[in-house]
Amino acid sequence: MKTNETIVSQTKFIAEYATHLMGCGVxxxxxxxxxxxxxxxxDFDVQISVFQKSLILTMLDIETQKTYSEVNExxxxxxxxEQNSELSAxxxxxxxxxxxxEETKKKYQKIVESPQMDTLFVLLLVGxxxxxxxxxxxxxxxxMAIVFSATIAGFFVKLQMQxxxxxxxxxxxxxxxxxxxxxxxxxxxxxxxxxxxxTSVLFLIPGVPLINGVIDIVEGxxxxxxxxxxxxxxxxxxxxxxxxxxxxxxxxxxx
Amino acid sequence: MILVDILSDGxxxxxxxxxxxxxxxxxxxxxxxxxxxxxxxxxCRFCLMTYFSFDIAxxxxxxxxxxxxxxxxxxxxxxxxxxxxxxxxxxxMIPGKFAYKMVFSQIMFIQNMDEPALRTKYMDMFFSNxxxxxxxxxxxxxxxxxxxxxxxxxxxxxxRHITKKD
Numbered sequence: 001m002k003t004n005e006t007i008v009s010q011t012k013f014i015a016e017y018a019t020h021l022m023g024c025g026v027x028x029x030x031x032x033x034x035x036x037x038x039x040x041x042x043d044f045d046v047q048i049s050v051f052q053k054s055l056i057l058t059m060l061d062i063e064t065q066k067t068y069s070e071v072n073e074x075x076x077x078x079x080x081x082e083q084n085s086e087l088s089a090x091x092x093x094x095x096x097x098x099x100x101x102e103e104t105k106k107k108y109q110k111i112v113e114s115p116q117m118d119t120l121f122v123l124l125l126v127g128x129x130x131x132x133x134x135x136x137x138x139x140x141x142x143x144m145a146i147v148f149s150a151t152i153a154g155f156f157v158k159l160q161m162q163x164x165x166x167x168x169x170x171x172x173x174x175x176x177x178x179x180x181x182x183x184x185x186x187x188x189x190x191x192x193x194x195x196x197x198x199t200s201v202l203f204l205i206p207g208v209p210l211i212n213g214v215i216d217i218v219e220g221x222x223x224x225x226x227x228x229x230x231x232x233x234x235x236x237x238x239x240x241x242x243x244x245x246x247x248x249x250x251x252x253x254x255x
Numbered sequence: 256m257i258l259v260d261i262l263s264d265g266x267x268x269x270x271x272x273x274x275x276x277x278x279x280x281x282x283x284x285x286x287x288x289x290x291x292x293x294x295x296x297x298x299c300r301f302c303l304m305t306y307f308s309f310d311i312a313x314x315x316x317x318x319x320x321x322x323x324x325x326x327x328x329x330x331x332x333x334x335x336x337x338x339x340x341x342x343x344x345x346x347x348m349i350p351g352k353f354a355y356k357m358v359f360s361q362i363m364f365i366q367n368m369d370e371p372a373l374r375t376k377y378m379d380m381f382f383s384n385x386x387x388x389x390x391x392x393x394x395x396x397x398x399x400x401x402x403x404x405x406x407x408x409x410x411x412x413x414x415r416h417i418t419k420k421d
Contacts, residue, residue, distance in 0.1 A: 025279065027338060033411060081281035081339040085414060088336050092415040122277045129274020132267035136297070137352050198355035205354070207346045208279050214396030215338070240358040247362055 006101070007061065007068065010042050013105055015057050015070035018048060020112060021087055022055060025079035027212045028221040034091040041094035042101055052227035078116070079208050086111045119159060126203050127152045134199040143196040146186045150200040154179025158204070169238045176201045176242025184250050197246070204239045206232045257306075261298050268297030268347040276343025285340055288329040292344040296322040300348060312390045315348055319398025327402045330413045337410055341399045350391045357384040 002010070018035040022028075032048050035057070039046030045060040058069045090111065094104045130151040131144040139147070158175040183200035186193040209232040216225030272293030273286060281289065296318040303314035326340035360380035367373040403410040 030336065030338075079279040081276075081279050081285070081343075083280075085282050085285070085335045085339045089334055089414040089416065092412070096415065116280050117277060125274040125277040127274070129271045129277075132270040132274075133347065133351070135267045136264065136271065136347065195352070198352050201355075202349075202351040203275065203278070205349060205351065207275065207349055208342055210349075210392055211342050211345060211396045211399075212338070214393055215400050218397065218400060236354070240361075243355070243358060244362050247359060 002061070002063070010044070010101055011057075011059050011068045011070055013101070013108070014039050014042070014044065014046060014059060015055065015072040017087070017108060018055050018057060019072045019074050020077070021084070022050070023075045023077045024083045025081070025208050025212060026084045026088075027215045027219070028224045029216075029219045030088065034088055037091040037095050038104070041091075041099065041104065050221060050224050052224060080116065082114070083111055086114075123152055123155055123159070126155050130199060130203050133202055134195060137195050137199055139192045139195040139199065142189060143186055143192045146183050147196050147200050150179045150182035150196075151203055153182045154200065155203060169234065172204055172235050172238035173242040176204055176239040177245045178242075179204075180243045180246035181249075184246055187250055197243075201239050201243050204235070206235045260305075261302060264301040265294035265298035269294040271347040272343050275346040279343065281339055281343060282333075282335060284333045285335050288326075288333070288340055289343045292322045292325045292329070292340065293347055295325065296344060297347050311350070311387060312394055315350075315391045316394040316398045318348065319345060319395045320401060323399035323402040326399070327406060327410055327413075331409070334414045334416060336413055337399075337403055345395050345399055348391075348395055350388050353384045353388045353391075357381060357388055360384060 014035060017038055018031060021031045021034060026034075028050050032050070035048060036046050039059060043062050045062055047058045047060075049056040052074075054071055054073050056069065056071050058067055060067045087108070090104065090107055093099060093107075099107075127148045131148040134144050134147040154175045157178045158171055161171040161174065179200045180197055183196045184193075186196040209228045213225045213228035213232060216222070216228060218225075269290040272289050276286070276289050299321055300311075300314045300318040303309040303317060304311060309317075322341050322344050323337070326337045326344065330337050330340050360377045364374060364377035364381060367377060
């Protein structure tokens, strides 16, 4: 027989686990499966309704047949595949090894608090990635170098603005503008500047919610799928607005 | 020369996938598989389009299918969910150039409202580019997710460390 406090802390933990998964970019059906599994390890039968900004969980204590419910907001946190994969593994471990509640919670805290990749390193990787993207689209070596520096400038602006908690959309508009303006320098030297301009903003395209959205829709979680796609689409529109500022400035040279 | 083209295509796709993947903080052990799958997928699409004259949509679908099966196989080895491997691997195939042309033609359409010939040209450009962009993204996601539907028991337990405990 569980005490009241244990039940409260356990149901709260299950709800937090579910919303954290939802926030860090896991597609909905996996969130539902993993949460049910974590619930099973604590002897709860969990039912979840998923909405775009909150989750409703109803947990049935199998022993006493009493139900408890939680409504939790989905936090806005950066996408992390590492946490996605570790938290999934944790749910299996909890069931297979019959971890106690304390053990599960300790492991969860350790995963959630583990540091993200070093930003300077990510900055360099993104620069190289966008430069090779430029190459894939047929850009020459000078364009690649320009795209490399433009990407680093744009991504740096994005990181700084995110650190200072600017509005998400404004961040995307300004970073797209900075990156494309930087790459517009390729118009001075006569090279594949159209490709340089087009690729310089591609690092801002929110690929993860785009693909997650389609997966959700195909798996029947249409509501969250469409909300993910809508969010991604709004960000793409912001990138387009930022890019179009640059295009307005230089369009006479492009045609 | 053909071999060099294919290899360099795969190489640059691998770098692109690592960099774009790094934004979403994947586990370090997954990086090499992400790079391999992105290289195979992108080089495959390049071959299909250049030497077998496939269109971009079906070539993307076939490559995404290969990436999906690859991530199912490799994900089991390092206990990673399929999506953790295949989403970064798909990123280099997102048709950014068409998306750019879509925005560009939209701006030019509005700028040339008074000239019917140019207006029609940019309208046509806008529609064909947006059609390609949306179809390719949709097919990429479907292609890579399809293996998950076919082998759902295996796909759902990739992160499980022990298979059976009796």
